[in-house]
Amino acid sequence: MNIEHDTRTRILSTARELFHGRSYADVGIKEICDLAKVQKGSFYHFFPSKQDLAMAVIDDMADEWAHGFVAEAFDQNLPPLERLDYMIDAAYYWQKAAKDIEGRMPGCLFGNLALEISTRDDVLRAKLNAVFDKASRRFHQALDQAVELGEIPPLDSEATAAAMLAFLEGIILLAKTRNDPEVVRILGPAIKTLRIELAHPN
Amino acid sequence: MNIEHDTRTRILSTARELFHGRSYADVGIKEICDLAKVQKGSFYHFFPSKQDLAMAVIDDMADEWAHGFVAEAFDQNLPPLERLDYMIDAAYYWQKAAKDIEGRMPGCLFGNLALEISTRDDVLRAKLNAVFDKASRRFHQALDQAVELGEIPPLDSEATAAAMLAFLEGIILLAKTRNDPEVVRILGPAIKTLRIELAHPN
């Protein structure tokens, strides 16, 4: 059962690596096929178009994220605020490892794709938005629990969660532009200082 | 003197609009020439390559920024912390205006270009990095002045400045992915809560 989908899987992971390391537009289908050792006709047997491939890549990456280090970072057994540190650390080590191997910081695949194609392709934009929404909910939950435990004063946890996600994407963007993962490590801890207060109920 | 450079200026501003509204890779030289009413040969008379055009576009935009609303926002007569609000407001209104006209949020040209091409073109990456550095210095100065005036407790103003710039880019990224400028308005004010403490001198 996995043999017959082995080709598809190879295409998917190759495309993910290439898109992440360079960009959507810069990676051609021929290049993906060559690296994945797949014929072009086979590619189009599994993916009707490059756009469909991108959709699948986003799903694939989001799944691996959700079950990988994001699941670890937002482990319910971890104190809520430590989850934020964990997330920053994970981002730092990942980017650093990638740079040590390939010489350049790839940044966040979702952020990269979002800025590159969300003005051109509304379907992909919506999909990326959903990924960010899901990520934001993790922060949201952690913040609610931190408030409940009295670790931080009450705040607008939904808005603050979104702000934290934005900050995470922002420091990765800056670090990628500097091609220096240390930016993530140095600026990252400030994520816990972000606060959006509850609107006064007047 | 401006007549003989009129063609060049038209190419530049057309390219800036198109790159900003879509992406670097998605906009071809032919399209730029058609819209700017310039022949292809003329284009290559002024710009040796597409990369050179991109360099010029970044310079052009950075100049207009520096002398435009960034100069207003970081007006030395404004209280330091108000400058941050001004900057957020300016970003919000700009993105909102663009969306109202074109139907979609273009985001930040520098952020867009940084994520799209900084892994492929180190020269452009370095140029974008310099733009961010310069922007960061504005925040840095404002923070130093705020500390001096006693408006905020002492902090690592350089690191905090970078964090604020990252946050600004991050909320614009998130807003673009949602295609909703309101994200900037809602999350933006949290920029003033960001803090990175001074390292203990042990």
Place this chain on the structure above:
DNA sequence: TTCATAGATGACCGGTCGGTCAACATGAAG
């Protein structure tokens, strides 16, 4: 009047892009 220079013109180039297609291999079900 000559000459040099800056700029404009548009046909043209090789290469690559995303995508198509008819032919063929394989293996399980009837």
Place this chain on the structure above:
DNA sequence: CTTCATGTTGACCGACCGGTCATCTATGAA
């Protein structure tokens, strides 16, 4: 053995890409 679905192969397509170039025009200095 036949049938059918799933998957593979690689040649092929038109469109478009960034970039080149010989040729022409306009201007202004000598």
